[in-house]
Amino acid sequence: MTENLRRIVVMNSKGGCGKTTIATNLASCYASHGFRTALFDYDPQGSSMRWLRSRDENLPDIYGVVAHKSARDNKTQSWHLRLPIGTERVIIDTPAGLRETELLNHIHNIDEIVIPVLPSPIDIHSTADFIRDLLLIGKLRASNTRVNIITNRVKANTIAFQALKRFLDTLKIPVIAQIKDTQNYVHAAERGMGIHEIAKKQLEEDKILWDQILKQLEATAS
Numbered sequence: 702m703t704e705n706l707r708r709i710v711v712m713n714s715k716g717g718c719g720k721t722t723i724a725t726n727l728a729s730c731y732a733s734h735g736f737r738t739a740l741f742d743y744d745p746q747g748s749s750m751r752w753l754r755s756r757d758e759n760l761p762d763i764y765g766v767v768a769h770k771s772a773r774d775n776k777t778q779s780w781h782l783r784l785p786i787g788t789e790r791v792i793i794d795t796p797a798g799l800r801e802t803e804l805l806n807h808i809h810n811i812d813e814i815v816i817p818v819l820p821s822p823i824d825i826h827s828t829a830d831f832i833r834d835l836l837l838i839g840k841l842r843a844s845n846t847r848v849n850i851i852t853n854r855v856k857a858n859t860i861a862f863q864a865l866k867r868f869l870d871t872l873k874i875p876v877i878a879q880i881k882d883t884q885n886y887v888h889a890a891e892r893g894m895g896i897h898e899i900a901k902k903q904l905e906e907d908k909i910l911w912d913q914i915l916k917q918l919e920a921t922a923s
């Protein structure tokens with residue numbers, strides 16, 4: 702394994718909060734910035750791998766790993782053996798409904814945890830439970846793993862978003878980005894692209910946002 706390898710896992714036991722959207726956009730963003738990138742899909746639904754299959758071969762390369770099979774066979778610790786030599790960033794997409802015991806496997810040797818959360822009361826409650834379970838894992842406290850939150854599908858100036866902000870203020874976890882609710886993510890996903898890979902003038906702001914997300918995740922990387 703290279704010393705420059707960093708692993709980022711996108712997780713929240715709540716379904717539909719944007720794990721795959723964020724994992725795939727992160728992978729494409731890293732690849733576009735010249736990092737040798739791998740994308741792991743621990744979800745048997747295989748959405749990240751479907752995204753990767755629809756990716757045009759002229760776009761920056763991303764190495765895909767169907768990881769849920771080895772997770773089922775309890776072989777999670779050996780996944781790094783399958784990485785191409787020189788891999789620099791590993792982005793890991795996880796399924797909804799992760800239980801406490803499974804959390805442990807996913808945070809092993811991880812540099813950054815990214816938790817997407819939607820502005821809705823149901824999502825706030827589930828995410829609060831998830832974060833509590835995550836922080837209770839002693840291994841996380843003892844490691845250098847950083848936890849980050851990304852608010853997703855945000856409609857600014859809504860009551861739901863105000864409630865989410867109040868909830869996040871009670872946590873001591875950095876909120877590294879606020880992603881808008883826009884069909885651009887749906888369209889990019891269909892084409893196996895990250896939003897910043899789409900050449901449209903209107904998306905300049907989103908490109909800046911993803912560059913900032915990368916910068917935050919790289920802040921402590923040596």
Ligand SMILES: Nc1ncnc2c1ncn2[C@@H]1O[C@H](COP(=O)(O)OP(=O)(O)OP(=O)(O)O)[C@@H](O)[C@H]1O
Pocket residue numbers: 715716717718719720721722723744748795796797853854855880881882883884886887890
């Ligand atoms: N910022 C956004 N704006 C608009 N649509 C979005 C946004 N983020 C995600 N979506 C859409 O919301 C749906 C759920 O997103 P996604 O699949 O990324 O969530 P997930 O957490 O991976 O879900 P699951 O728990 O099923 O794996 C998808 O249809 C996706 O295209």
Ligand SMILES: [Mg+2]
Pocket residue numbers: 720721722744748794795796
């Ligand atoms: Mg998903």
